Amino acid sequence: QKEVEQDPGPLSVPEGAIVSLNCTYSNSAFQYFMWYRQYSRKGPELLMYTYSSGNKEDGRFTAQVDKSSKYISLFIRDSQPSDSATYLCAMSERNTDKLIFGTGTRLQVFP
Amino acid sequence: DAGITQSPRHKVTETGTPVTLRCHQTENHRYMYWYRQDPGHGLRLIHYSYGVKDTDKGEVSDGYSVSRSKTEDFLLTLESATSSQTSVYFCATPGRGNNEQFFGPGTRLTVL
Numbered sequence: 001q002k003e004v005e006q007d008p009g010p011l012s013v014p015e016g017a018i019v020s021l022n023c024t025y026s027n028s029a030f031q032y033f034m035w036y037r038q039y040s041r042k043g044p045e046l047l048m049y050t051y052s053s054g055n056k057e058d059g060r061f062t063a064q065v066d067k068s069s070k071y072i073s074l075f076i077r078d079s080q081p082s083d084s085a086t087y088l089c090a091m092s093e094r095n096t097d098k099l100i101f102g103t104g105t106r107l108q109v110f111p
Numbered sequence: 112d113a114g115i116t117q118s119p120r121h122k123v124t125e126t127g128t129p130v131t132l133r134c135h136q137t138e139n140h141r142y143m144y145w146y147r148q149d150p151g152h153g154l155r156l157i158h159y160s161y162g163v164k165d166t167d168k169g170e171v172s173d174g175y176s177v178s179r180s181k182t183e184d185f186l187l188t189l190e191s192a193t194s195s196q197t198s199v200y201f202c203a204t205p206g207r208g209n210n211e212q213f214f215g216p217g218t219r220l221t222v223l
Contacts, residue, residue, distance in 0.1 A: 008151075032210040043201055043214035044154070051209070088153065092210040097142065098169075099212060101153040 003027050006089055006102030015111050019076040021104045026070065030091040030100075033065050035074045038086045038104065047087075048074060049056035079109045115136045115215035117149040117202050123221045130189040132218050134202030143185040144212065145169075145177065147196075154201065192196055192222040 013019055015021040021035075023061070032051055036044035050072075051055045056063045062075040071077045076083055089102040114137035124130050134143060145157040146169075156169030159176040166177050174196060178186045191198055199219050203212040 004153075006153075032208075034211070035130075041217075041219075043216045045215060046211060047205065049206075049208050049211055090154075094209075097159075097210055097212075098156060099154075099210065101155075101168070103151060103153040 001026065002103075003100050004089065004091060004102045006051075008087055008103055010106040010108055012108045012110065013079055015079060015081060015109055017079050017109070019079050019083070019107060019109075021074040021076075021087050021089075021105050021107070023072050023091075024070055025072075025091060025100075027091075027093070027100075028070065029093045030066075031094045032092045033063070033072050034090040034099070035061075035063055036088040036090060040085075040087060044088055079107075080109055081109050083107060084109050115202055115204055115213065115219050117200075117212055117215040119218060120202045120216065121219045122221065124192055124223050127191050129147040130220065130222075132186045132187045132200055132220070134187070134215060136183055136185075136202075136204050138204065139182055140204040141182070141207050143179070145175075145185065145187045146203060146214075147171065148201060148217075149198050155182050157187065157200075192220075194222050196220065197222045 004025045033111045035048040038049045040045040060077045064073040086104040088104045090099045116135045144159045146154045155171045160166045160179040202215040
């Protein structure tokens with residue numbers, strides 16, 4: 001079983017929809033949680049970064065961490081065709097810089 | 112833009128040949144990382160460096176070696192490339208937050 005599980009999709013939604021992307025993990029020592037967005041044939045770009053549990057909002061994006069359930073989510077409001085990309089979750093323990101990535105979920109937002 | 116460039120951006124080579132990929136950073140980071148990305152596996156750490164001449168293995172280091180003779184350059188070498196090393200290779204450097212990393216544009220390597 002992988003340390004981090006992520007549904008590969010593809011997830012196809014109409015423009016304007018609310019998108020929910022999720023990852024589950026097994027290592028209770030994870031403290032830092034990140035979401036990366038990766039456009040086709042590009043490098044991953046950091047989208048959201050959270051420490052421990054709770055919510056963080058940035059524009060149309062909200063990251064949520066539930067450590068009791070070992071579950072993290074990324075919500076995208078008013079989704080746009082430009083949001084079409086692969087979204088990768090990543091996490092790490094305190095006192096290490098080793099990131100463990102999910103396999104990524106491919107999102108398609110159609111006009 | 113994290114100030115990371117990678118070269119070459121694309122390479123096709125044959126089994127058994129040596130290959131070196133270069134990562135160059137302009138922000139004087141002490142740490143640098145090499146990852147590979149494959150379908151169904153996500154990003155996996157190959158090697159990392161915590162200073163000039165200081166390197167360590169990651170999750171999938173077999174068949175790869177690295178060198179760091181200058182702060183700005185981190186080289187990844189496949190001594191004898193195999194088809195299983197066909198992948199997209201990304202270099203990364205730290206961000207401002209704990210455990211944040213920023214990635215370069217990637218090198219697409221095909222081993223025939």
